[in-house]
Amino acid sequence: MAGQQTLDIEFRGVSKRYGDVTAVHPTDFAVPKGAFIALLGPSGCGKTTCLRMIGGFEQPSTGQVLIGGTDMAEVPPHRRPVNMVFQHYALFPHFDVSANVAYGLRQIRPRLTSSEIGRRTADALAMVQLAGFGARKVHELSGGQQQRVALARALVNRPSVLLLDEPLAALDKKLRTDMQIELQNLQRELGITFVLVTHDQEEALSMSDVVCVMNGGRIVQLGAPDEIYDRPADRFVAAFVGKTNFLDGTVLESTDGAARIRLANGMEISARQSGAVAAGAAAAVSLRPEALRLGAPAGETGLSGIIRNRIFLGSTAEYAIEVPLLGTLLATADHNAAQSDLLKPGDRVTISFNPGAPLAFPASDNKTSQRETSHVEVVS
Amino acid sequence: MSGAARKRLVTALLLAPAAVWLFLFLVLPFVAIVVFSLGERAPAGGYQPALTLAQYANLPARATAFWNTLLLAPAGALACLLIAYPVAYYLALKVLPQRRLLLVALIVIPFWTSLLIRTYAWMYILGGRGIPAWLEMIGLPELRLINTPGAVLLGIVYGYLPLMILPIYISLERLDRRLLEASADLGATPFSTFFGVTLRLSLPGMMTGFSLVLILLLGEYLIPTLLGGGKVFFIGNALVDLFLQSRNWPFGSAIAVALVAIAVALLLAANRITARLSGARQVDLL
Numbered sequence: 001m002a003g004q005q006t007l008d009i010e011f012r013g014v015s016k017r018y019g020d021v022t023a024v025h026p027t028d029f030a031v032p033k034g035a036f037i038a039l040l041g042p043s044g045c046g047k048t049t050c051l052r053m054i055g056g057f058e059q060p061s062t063g064q065v066l067i068g069g070t071d072m073a074e075v076p077p078h079r080r081p082v083n084m085v086f087q088h089y090a091l092f093p094h095f096d097v098s099a100n101v102a103y104g105l106r107q108i109r110p111r112l113t114s115s116e117i118g119r120r121t122a123d124a125l126a127m128v129q130l131a132g133f134g135a136r137k138v139h140e141l142s143g144g145q146q147q148r149v150a151l152a153r154a155l156v157n158r159p160s161v162l163l164l165d166e167p168l169a170a171l172d173k174k175l176r177t178d179m180q181i182e183l184q185n186l187q188r189e190l191g192i193t194f195v196l197v198t199h200d201q202e203e204a205l206s207m208s209d210v211v212c213v214m215n216g217g218r219i220v221q222l223g224a225p226d227e228i229y230d231r232p233a234d235r236f237v238a239a240f241v242g243k244t245n246f247l248d249g250t251v252l253e254s255t256d257g258a259a260r261i262r263l264a265n266g267m268e269i270s271a272r273q274s275g276a277v278a279a280g281a282a283a284a285v286s287l288r289p290e291a292l293r294l295g296a297p298a299g300e301t302g303l304s305g306i307i308r309n310r311i312f313l314g315s316t317a318e319y320a321i322e323v324p325l326l327g328t329l330l331a332t333a334d335h336n337a338a339q340s341d342l343l344k345p346g347d348r349v350t351i352s353f354n355p356g357a358p359l360a361f362p363a364s365d366n367k368t369s370q371r372e373t374s375h376v377e378v379v380s
Numbered sequence: 381m382s383g384a385a386r387k388r389l390v391t392a393l394l395l396a397p398a399a400v401w402l403f404l405f406l407v408l409p410f411v412a413i414v415v416f417s418l419g420e421r422a423p424a425g426g427y428q429p430a431l432t433l434a435q436y437a438n439l440p441a442r443a444t445a446f447w448n449t450l451l452l453a454p455a456g457a458l459a460c461l462l463i464a465y466p467v468a469y470y471l472a473l474k475v476l477p478q479r480r481l482l483l484v485a486l487i488v489i490p491f492w493t494s495l496l497i498r499t500y501a502w503m504y505i506l507g508g509r510g511i512p513a514w515l516e517m518i519g520l521p522e523l524r525l526i527n528t529p530g531a532v533l534l535g536i537v538y539g540y541l542p543l544m545i546l547p548i549y550i551s552l553e554r555l556d557r558r559l560l561e562a563s564a565d566l567g568a569t570p571f572s573t574f575f576g577v578t579l580r581l582s583l584p585g586m587m588t589g590f591s592l593v594l595i596l597l598l599g600e601y602l603i604p605t606l607l608g609g610g611k612v613f614f615i616g617n618a619l620v621d622l623f624l625q626s627r628n629w630p631f632g633s634a635i636a637v638a639l640v641a642i643a644v645a646l647l648l649a650a651n652r653i654t655a656r657l658s659g660a661r662q663v664d665l666l
Contacts, residue, residue, distance in 0.1 A: 057564075077565050078570075083565055084561075084562070084565045086558050086565075087558075088558070090556065090559050090561070092562070104566035154566075
């Protein structure tokens with residue numbers, strides 16, 4: 001664990017209950033200074049509650065939230081060194097763009113001079129490429145522009161941590177991709193910690209240095225995006241982050257880090273495993289669609305099936321392949337103009353994959369729900 | 381019949397009852413009043429055709445009624461506003477949602493009894509056998525409450541408070557709570573958040589309530605009659621006097637037209653102020 005000074009946010013045994021409902025189970029985690037961390041999970045997983053506890057809009061039922069090493073228990077939102085980009089932006093409808101951005105500056109005591117406020121407001125607007133938009137009314141702006149105003153408003157006070165609550169959810173896909181890049185650039189330039197809440201796994205993977213996957217009020221896995229994707233901690237993470245196929249099977253042999261598994265169709269494969277599968281138990285083997293290679297039928301060996309559907313996505317195509325006894329598998333293949341008519345619904349194909357691709361989980365994965373506390377740390 | 385023509389016909393049919401109603405009971409009477417106001421009093425009372433502005437020139441004769449109305453109606457509306465705002469704020473932002481309905485009902489329930497009866501009750505409370513008598517019993521000097529401007533103001537606030545609370549409550553209830561959080565997040569104290577965001581965004585509700593109460597008060601007759609006696613009289617009382625007692629219809633009509641003009645002017649001003657202060661959208665009261 002890193003030293004106290006380099007941690008921006010720390011949760012110590014933080015939990016949140018609303019009456020009988022537990023939104024966040026006791027959680028410990030730490031965010032180092034300057035990190036871009038994404039809290040990722042389905043709705044109701046507790047990610048927004050965590051963000052709101054950092055912002056001071058919710059009080060933890062137990063535990064401590066520390067910002068920059070200071071316990072925030074008695075500190076109201078307006079005295080915390082963090083700022084938030086709200087979902088749907090929460091811009092003030094009765095102010096123009098400049099007044100929205102300047103709002104935080106006007107709260108500073110002793111008061112800033114109006115020329116100082118004007119200069120810093122203009123700088124903040126320029127930073128989000130909205131120079132010259134100061135006199136516009138908020139409702140005259142497009143969704144993307146409102147998003148930028150919200151960003152400028154939250155950054156103008158130079159917070160040590162920026163909280164982003166589903167900031168891109170309301171934008172269309174093209175704009176969202178642009179804003180993802182822009183947010184990443186901003187974070188690198190400013191060097192301040194970004195905490196992003198999202199239910200969009202693509203957004204979490206592409207933008208952040210660290211992804212914190214949450215489910216049912218607990219942290220399920222915390223790690224670098226590629227780690228989360230390639231070595232998901234459990235079946236939930238494997239299914240939630242990216243697309244995957246689960247093949248049913250029985251564990252024949254389990255050794256440290258690897259397992260022999262007989263699939264439901266009788267085929268035997270070896271799979272990586274994170275330690276939870278025991279010999280004789282039922283297992284689910286995860287195989288990512290892009291790990292599957294499709295080929296012309298060749299004898300009786302290996303996996304084979306019939307293409308039932310093809311979804312053309314431009315650079316890639318997704319195939320739904322019906323495999324006897326294993327169900328329908330999803331495979332992604334790069335689009336190749338010369339071969340585009342090679343595979344079509346009704347065709348028989350063989351499916352192969354690299355030996356390292358399969359990853360085995362216990363079939364009924366209760367690991368997450370049985371664990372009472374989740375303890376994960378980021379090492380910077 | 382084409383679709384567009386059909387649509388227009390349906391719209392016209394739907395609007396017709398309201399249009400006929402407004403024409404018969406608003407436009408026609410108002411035209412009649414304007415015509416009357418330019419005429420003369422017939423020797424036996426009533427109206428006699430003429431074309432003169434003499435009635436308007438005579439308006440200062442009823443200056444007291446105008447002063448009372450123009451002082452006590454806005455003062456009453458303002459008092460209602462000041463009392464209603466904290467109540468509406470509490471109802472909209474502080475009370476537990478499951479208790480809210482009950483409290484709103486408690487505010488509305490007095491409306492189920494006639495204002496006349498409720499004002500009579502005040503007449504008793506403020507009158508000789510009411511509060512002054514109780515105060516005398518504990519040895520305090522004699523106090524006059526009934527038939528004073530204060531009594532009229534009290535009656536006004538009592539009678540019109542719910543009408544002020546409801547629109548303010550609605551505008552505060554609709555207020556996006558995230559705006560308050562955003563304000564706090566940006567470093568505003570609860571005090572600054574209230575004046576910078578909450579109050580500003582509830583202005584349309586305040587203005588609706590204020591205008592509603594003000595318009596009704598400008599024509600108020602009952603409360604000044606019962607609680608003001610003959611001493612604190614409004615334009616409404618002057619109109620009753622002129623039309624029913626002295627049968628000076630033209631002069632009464634001139635006063636009525638002046639009252640409408642004042643009401644319109646006040647509303648336009650209120651509308652303009654709200655639009656300027658709340659910035660974003662134009663608020664339509666007229």
